Amino acid sequence: MEKWFPTIYDVAMKPLEQARLKKVRKELISKAKGRVLEIGSGTGVNFPYYHNAYQVDAIEPNFLMVEKSLKRKKQSKVPIQTYLLKAEKLPFSDNTFDSVVGTLVFCTISEPLKALREIKRVSKPSANLLFLEHVRMSQPTLGKAQDFLTPFWKNICDGCHLNRNTLELFEQTHLTIKKVDAYYKGLFLAIECSNNK
DSSP, X not given: OOSHHHHHHHHHHHHHIIIIIHHHHHHHHTTOOEEEEEEOOTTOTTGGGOOSEEEEXXXXXXXXXXXXXXXXHHHOXXXXXXXXXXXXXXXXXXXXEEEEEEESOTTTOSSHHHHHHHHHHHEEEEEEEEEEEEOOOSSHXXXXXXXXXXXXXXHHTXXXXXXXXHHHHHHHTTOEEEEEEEETTTTEEEEEEEOOO
16 A cells, blocks of 8 residues: 555545535535444545534544544544444444445445445445445546556555446445436546435
8 A cells, every 4th residue: 555645645636626526525425414434534534524413433444544534533523433444344233323424435445345235234224325436437438548547546546446337336235326416527426325224
């Protein structure tokens, strides 16, 4: 895992965040209520936007990302507990969470279907599952470009798969997909689901 990636992450994402993603992120996270599980909390960029939660349990497998999130964690208006964990094996009881949030994380999870099964297990029936993900684009030329770049990109960007079809993964795990909004010609999707246990 490259040490420089957590260092440059916020700077690299700043143009996208300022252009549109910050607004999308805020709107999506405003729907997270009650006890919230955040998958892949990274540098804590979501932490300021939790206004309807009473507690956030944030997991992140990269120690350097967790370190970078501490300032935002201290400034948060809700209690946030961070854990150095992967999404594929969560230490929480069944039916614990009212909401689950994941932003720009499923591209890096090694076993995404296993992680989704864990998310279903630890979230309550009808829990709000809120995701903002970049995905493989449906436009053929751009999709092929993502396929070509992915092996190189994974090596330099903390395992990120540019060409992962995350929406299809959600469908495979039988989540109820309530709403999908596309941004940047379908590169980014805001996906609202519910757990249908």
